[in-house]
Amino acid sequence: MGELAVSSRAGDELVAIGLGSCIGLALIDREAGVAGLAHVVLPESQGKPGPAAKFADLAVPELLSKVVQAGAVKRRLEAIMIGGARMFTVGASMDIGARNAEAVRGALKTAGIRIKAEETGGNRGRTARIILGNEISSQLAGGERTSLMSLSSNGTRQTAKARR
Amino acid sequence: MTPRYNDMQLDALRELANIASGTAATSLSQMLGRDVDISVPKAFSLPLADAVDATGDPEETVTGVALPLEGDIEGIVLLLVKADGADTLCGMLGVEADSEVGESALGEIGNILGAAYLMALSSMTGLSMLPSTPFVVTDMLGSIVASVLAQTVGHGDTALVLDSALDITGEPCAISFLLLPNADAANDLLAPLGLAEPAA
Numbered sequence: 001m002g003e004l005a006v007s008s009r010a011g012d013e014l015v016a017i018g019l020g021s022c023i024g025l026a027l028i029d030r031e032a033g034v035a036g037l038a039h040v041v042l043p044e045s046q047g048k049p050g051p052a053a054k055f056a057d058l059a060v061p062e063l064l065s066k067v068v069q070a071g072a073v074k075r076r077l078e079a080i081m082i083g084g085a086r087m088f089t090v091g092a093s094m095d096i097g098a099r100n101a102e103a104v105r106g107a108l109k110t111a112g113i114r115i116k117a118e119e120t121g122g123n124r125g126r127t128a129r130i131i132l133g134n135e136i137s138s139q140l141a142g143g144e145r146t147s148l149m150s151l152s153s154n155g156t157r158q159t160a161k162a163r164r
Numbered sequence: 165m166t167p168r169y170n171d172m173q174l175d176a177l178r179e180l181a182n183i184a185s186g187t188a189a190t191s192l193s194q195m196l197g198r199d200v201d202i203s204v205p206k207a208f209s210l211p212l213a214d215a216v217d218a219t220g221d222p223e224e225t226v227t228g229v230a231l232p233l234e235g236d237i238e239g240i241v242l243l244l245v246k247a248d249g250a251d252t253l254c255g256m257l258g259v260e261a262d263s264e265v266g267e268s269a270l271g272e273i274g275n276i277l278g279a280a281y282l283m284a285l286s287s288m289t290g291l292s293m294l295p296s297t298p299f300v301v302t303d304m305l306g307s308i309v310a311s312v313l314a315q316t317v318g319h320g321d322t323a324l325v326l327d328s329a330l331d332i333t334g335e336p337c338a339i340s341f342l343l344l345p346n347a348d349a350a351n352d353l354l355a356p357l358g359l360a361e362p363a364a
Contacts, residue, residue: 001212001213001216001310001313001314002211002212002213003213017222017223017304017306018216018222018223018303018304018305018306018307018308018309018310019306019307019310020303020304020306020307020308020310020311020314021310021311021314021315022310022311022314039213041212041310041314042314042318042319045319046319048319049321050319050321051211051212051213051321054212085307085311087301087303087307087308087311088230088299088301088311096311096314096315097311123301124303124307125303125304125306125307125308125311126307127223127304141225141302141303141304141307142225
């Protein structure tokens with residue numbers, strides 16, 4: 001929670017296990033083979049200090065700067081969002097997931113990064129997994145796995161539509 | 165600034181959790197007519213990411229019963245039961261675990277145990293703590309704990325977790341009992357014991 005990781009080495013795995021209301025935000029430059037993953041917990045920092053990736057408004061610029069440092073080119077970046085579920089179905093104040101998703105979308109728009117695929121909402125937890133040189137996937141508790149983007153170098157470019 | 169806790173404060177919180185979970189164990193034992201063991205609770209104050217890992221394997225599927233608190237202390241009591249434990253509990257009550265009735269039964273167990281736990285905490289501290297309607301969810305432990313902590317810790321950077329375990333003797337049934345107070349609430353718990361941090 002609130003952590004981020006970046007890699008440019010094929011075969012490396014970036015994983016955020018058990019995303020409930022949190023968002024796993026991936027920024028990818030497929031041409032450069034660079035990917036970053038941030039575990040966003042809350043929508044806004046409200047000026048509070050904390051781990052950079054914890055709040056959507058800080059996480060997007062932070063992750064952007066880290067992937068660019070690792071060799072990504074900003075205009076080629078694509079974003080994938082995973083998580084933002086509503087784990088507890090009663091109580092309006094508990095829907096942090098939807099607010100997180102909205103805040104990440106807003107911050108990506110501000111940064112000028114397009115969203116390539118999204119696997120958000122619902123009421124089940126997910127695990128976000130980026131395997132560099134292979135694929136980005138979202139996996140629900142108990143198994144069901146959805147591939148969201150192929151990262152293989154054979155040029156196949158396929159993305160799954162966001163499903164709710 | 166999130167308060168951090170010294171050893172004496174964590175000891176005091178651990179003792180509160182110990183007595184409270186003992187009370188909950190008694191009520192579980194009465195409900196099922198079985199012996200219940202309790203282990204020494206853990207009290208830890210950790211950065212969010214570490215706090216989730218400290219509660220268990222984040223990928224393991226568990227059933228969680230969350231009881232938001234009402235009264236003088238804000239926070240959430242969270243009971244976590246592994247799949248085999250949920251089966252055991254439901255079996256003892258004569259209901260199917262993977263059913264609506266089973267889920268409701270687990271919610272009710274959570275409600276009763278949570279109420280016993282909170283009543284003990286209340287009587288020790290003189291603070292009112294009442295459980296509101298339980299939410300039951302079966303999912304990855306990490307998803308459940310992280311989502312609850314996002315709510316209770318909010319903009320703080322450390323999570324205070326009081327973690328007790330109840331075990332039904334001779335059965336594969338461990339119930340993890342977590343008290344997750346909101347950012348400032350732990351100080352309120354410590355104040356009646358004379359251990360609150362002086363106002364900065």
